[in-house]
Amino acid sequence: MENSKNYSLKTALQIGEGQFIEFKESIDKSLSKEIVAFANASGGVIYLGITDSGGIKGVKITNRIKSEIQDIARNCDPSIFVSLDSNQNVLCISVDEGISKPYSCSDGFFLRIGANSQKMKRDEVLTLAVKTGKIRFDEQICNQFDWNDFDDDKFKYYLKLTGISNNLSRDEILQNLRILTPDGFTNAGVLFFAKDPEKYIISSKIRLVHFNNDDRIDILDKKVIDKGLIGNIEFAIEYLKDRIPVKYEIKKLARDEFPEYPISAYREAIVNALIHFDYFLGDMIAIEKFRSKLVLSNKGELLFPEKDFGKRSETRNRLLADLLSRTDYMERAGTGIQRILDSCISNSNAVSFNFTDAFEIVLTSNATVNATVNATVNATVNATVNKRQNEIIEIIQKQKSITVKELSNFCKVSRETILRDLKKLKELKIIERIGSDKTGHWEIL
Numbered sequence: 001m002e003n004s005k006n007y008s009l010k011t012a013l014q015i016g017e018g019q020f021i022e023f024k025e026s027i028d029k030s031l032s033k034e035i036v037a038f039a040n041a042s043g044g045v046i047y048l049g050i051t052d053s054g055g056i057k058g059v060k061i062t063n064r065i066k067s068e069i070q071d072i073a074r075n076c077d078p079s080i081f082v083s084l085d086s087n088q089n090v091l092c093i094s095v096d097e098g099i100s101k102p103y104s105c106s107d108g109f110f111l112r113i114g115a116n117s118q119k120m121k122r123d124e125v126l127t128l129a130v131k132t133g134k135i136r137f138d139e140q141i142c143n144q145f146d147w148n149d150f151d152d153d154k155f156k157y158y159l160k161l162t163g164i165s166n167n168l169s170r171d172e173i174l175q176n177l178r179i180l181t182p183d184g185f186t187n188a189g190v191l192f193f194a195k196d197p198e199k200y201i202i203s204s205k206i207r208l209v210h211f212n213n214d215d216r217i218d219i220l221d222k223k224v225i226d227k228g229l230i231g232n233i234e235f236a237i238e239y240l241k242d243r244i245p246v247k248y249e250i251k252k253l254a255r256d257e258f259p260e261y262p263i264s265a266y267r268e269a270i271v272n273a274l275i276h277f278d279y280f281l282g283d284m285i286a287i288e289k290f291r292s293k294l295v296l297s298n299k300g301e302l303l304f305p306e307k308d309f310g311k312r313s314e315t316r317n318r319l320l321a322d323l324l325s326r327t328d329y330m331e332r333a334g335t336g337i338q339r340i341l342d343s344c345i346s347n348s349n350a351v352s353f354n355f356t357d358a359f360e361i362v363l364t365s366n367a368t369v370n371a372t373v374n375a376t377v378n379a380t381v382n383a384t385v386n387k388r389q390n391e392i393i394e395i396i397q398k399q400k401s402i403t404v405k406e407l408s409n410f411c412k413v414s415r416e417t418i419l420r421d422l423k424k425l426k427e428l429k430i431i432e433r434i435g436s437d438k439t440g441h442w443e444i445l
Contacts, residue, residue, distance in 0.1 A: 009087040012047060013054050017115040023050040025057050027065065032072050032105035037117035039080045039098035040128065044112060048091040058089035069093060077104050102128045126280070137279040138188040138317040142200050145185045151195040154228050158192065161230070162326040178319060187279070188319040191229045198226045203277070206232050206285040208239050214290045224284075229274055229320065233329055236270045236287055237263070243289050260365050261294055262347040265340045269361045271329055272336050273298035276316045276359070294363040307439055309337075309353065341399055345410065350398045385430070388413065389421045393444065396431060400441040 012021050022034050024046055031046070038044035048069075049059035059065070066084050069091075073082045078100045085092045102109050102125050109120040111128075120128070152170075159166050164173065174180035179189035190200045197204035205226040212218035221243075225235050246259045273285045277298050286297040315321045324330040331339070337353075340361065344351040350364035385393070388411055395402060395410060408418045425431045432443045 009090060016054055019114055020044040022046045023052055024048050025051055026059055033107055033110045034117050035073055035080055035095055036076055036103045036105045037110040037112040038095035039103045040101050041112035043095055043097040046093040049089055059091055061086050061091050138319040140187050141184040142187050142190050144200055145190060149195045151193050154193045197228055202282050203279045203284055208236060208287045210243055210289045214292055233270055237267050240266055261349060261363050262343040264343040265363060266294055268336045268340050269296045275321050292365040296361045297358045299358045345395055345398055389425060392421055396442045397444055
């Protein structure tokens with residue numbers, strides 16, 4: 001999105017007040033609110049010497065007035081850097097998006113929404129602090145924790161999974177893992193090692209439901225569990241394994257297995273949900289098995305713009321991620337989404353990521369995908385499409401945002417060969433590129 005700092009005064013007057021532009025006739029007590037509001041949002045420019053209607057009134061630009069504005073910005077909490085520039089007799093106060101949100105002034109916390117700077121409510125301030133990593137649920141101290149509720153069996157099992165020696169005392173190990181601090185036992189410790197995590201954290205449970213069809217009406221089975229973070233992962237994996245059919249092919253003395261969904265994909269999706277879940281919300285993670293799809297819902301919105309999804313990774317719960325990364329359940333941070341995509345492509349599953357009220361990972365049954373792909377491939381046979389190009393069509397059908405480099409690696413041919421294949425498929429009007437090379441996706445025509 002273009003930042004208003006790039007607008008000329010003439011352009012700003014034509015556009016008028018909005019998300020990135022504020023007009024003020026002169027310095028008044030509301031200036032600090034506007035500076036804070038822009039810093040808490042995406043930045044903006046305050047044009048001093050312009051009326052609300054967009055008329056140039058002008059101000060006398062002196063070193064004293066510049067110093068006064070800088071003092072106002074410095075007195076915000078934390079201090080905010082502003083840059084000053086003049087155009088005719090208008091003083092332009094540029095405010096960058098802050099890196100230490102949330103910011104406040106003497107009148108409270110404010111956020112720029114459209115053409116207004118609105119005062120933030122307590123929950124909105126908390127949400128902004130959480131999103132920017134200033135408050136992390138897993139690192140908070142659980143002051144109510146009773147050490148009689150510490151589960152030694154879960155602790156010993158964790159040490160076994162991680163290979164950590166128990167030569168040290170329990171407290172020393174917990175301190176080294178940053179679960180136990182001088183201030184007390186953290187929420188991460190509760191989620192891993194409490195006998196009954198829900199006693200302290202209401203959002204510790206996960207819900208697993210098996211539906212008969214593709215709607216949420218006919219329930220075959222439902223479980224709500226609270227076995228600690230690792231116990232929840234292991235139970236959820238086994239729950240799905242018991243309900244996912246596997247097709248077997250026997251060739252000579254070997255038996256090949258073809259599950260409806262790859263375990264590596266849904267295991268990764270389960271771990272992703274538990275690590276990125278917003279435990280402040282008091283809700284629970286939902287894992288749903290439908291007839292032709294798996295849906296894993298995690299009420300933890302992205303910590304960055306949606307356009308950066310798949311290219312950028314930010315961990316909401318860093319301590320949970322660190323603890324789990326010591327086991328085999330979590331590999332290198334930031335690679336989980338790509339592993340889901342790769343395993344789904346190899347197993348002929350479609351996968352989609354939805355960003356609505358919750359972050360959803362949806363895996364589509366390979367039986368459904370194969371039926372669609374076969375119809376598409378059959379329709380292209382008469383168009384002189386070769387085997388590799390048919391394979392490209394199948395891959396695009398399953399993963400529309402796949403890159404040329406990923407296609408090249410998957411098909412084991414050069415980038416130039418893939419580009420020629422894509423060009424031919426486009427000329428035959430079989431595929432179409434929607435959007436730019438960097439942020440767009442493919443469509444099957």
